[in-house]
Amino acid sequence: MPPLVPRWDPTKCIQCNTCSYVCPHATIRPVAMTEEEAAAAPEAMRTTDLKLPKGTGYKFTIAVSPLDCMGCYNCVAMCPKSDVKEGGALTMVPQEAEADQAEVWDYAVNKVTEKSELAGDANIKASQFHKPLLEFSGSCAGCAETSYARLVTQLFGDRMFISNATGCSSIWGNPAATCPYTTNAEGHGPAWNNSLFEDNAEHGFGMEVRARLWYGGWLRGRA
Ligand code: SF4
Ligand code: SF4
Incomplete structure (x- = not known):
């Protein structure tokens, strides 16, 4: 069986950031972008408008690293909008089908500035806009x-x-x-x-x- 990784569907996502909160490997992350950052992103990036009171004019994506994801299913299992049979906000697909997301990940992680201030006080959603300082562990x-x-x-x-x-x-x-x-x-x-x-x-x-x-x-x- 080929390795499976999550594919994100922006039309079904409610931007709760739970997927990132439960990922043991920090390989799925919410990213808030200015219009300029979103416009400069690789073509394969999927985006939607950021749903935050202070987020007017910003774009949102869930970036997944298909080369680092361990295929554990935690994110899909905990996503309130995932549906394994019907396809939801996250669906596990063969890794090669998401190969173009490697470039998207590199851009989102290395070129987009952190905007955790948009999310306000300490809560699950806000915590996941902070850069993880533990990533890709060998667990x-x-x-x-x-x-x-x-x-x-x-x-x-x-x-x-x-x-x-x-x-x-x-x-x-x-x-x-x-x-x-x-x-x-x-x-x-x-x-x-x-x-x-x-x-x-x-x-x-x-x-x-x-x-x-x-x-x-x-x-x-x-x-
Ligand atoms: S499948 Fe597991 S390792 Fe991959 S992004 Fe989801 S939670 Fe992280
Ligand atoms: S857990 Fe599901 S609904 Fe929540 S941000 Fe992730 S993909 Fe979107």
Whole structure:
């Protein structure tokens, strides 16, 4: 069976961003665009008007990376407008049928500026307009742990220290060649370290103390 990936239908989507919220691999993302950004997008991009009180004049797309999606079905299963039999806002299709979306993904992720301010206060929908600072991890398809970890990086990742106990999260979290933690446009992202099975509390406390000493010295040096 060929790998399957989600295809997005803008005519059926209610823009709840649940698909992105549950994706363990950060391979499906809502993107808000200005008219100019939408006009410069690859032809294969599907768009609709952004449905937000502050979103007048903006366009919306759900970008999917067909080359990184693990085909876990989480997004389709949780989409309130998906219907596996009839076809809905998300439908799983063979990966090659969505090959043109790779270019769309690259444009949406690398060329479009973040507009999380349009979504207002903290809520599920707003959280997904923030760039994930954990993406394309080597976790198993459908892993719930990486969905939670990805969400935390969207909320706090630009100022986040992680003291990781050994386990699954240290396996998908930092194999040297494929570290999934990344940075935002300002170069800020999670600082990660790993300790042994049961001493990560002490290890994390040490990181905290050291950070406070360092920042304290840095601040005093600037006074
Ligand atoms: S099928 Fe799974 S990995 Fe692919 S976009 Fe949906 S939730 Fe993400
Ligand atoms: S979960 Fe479904 S309805 Fe909600 S944003 Fe994603 S595709 Fe649209």
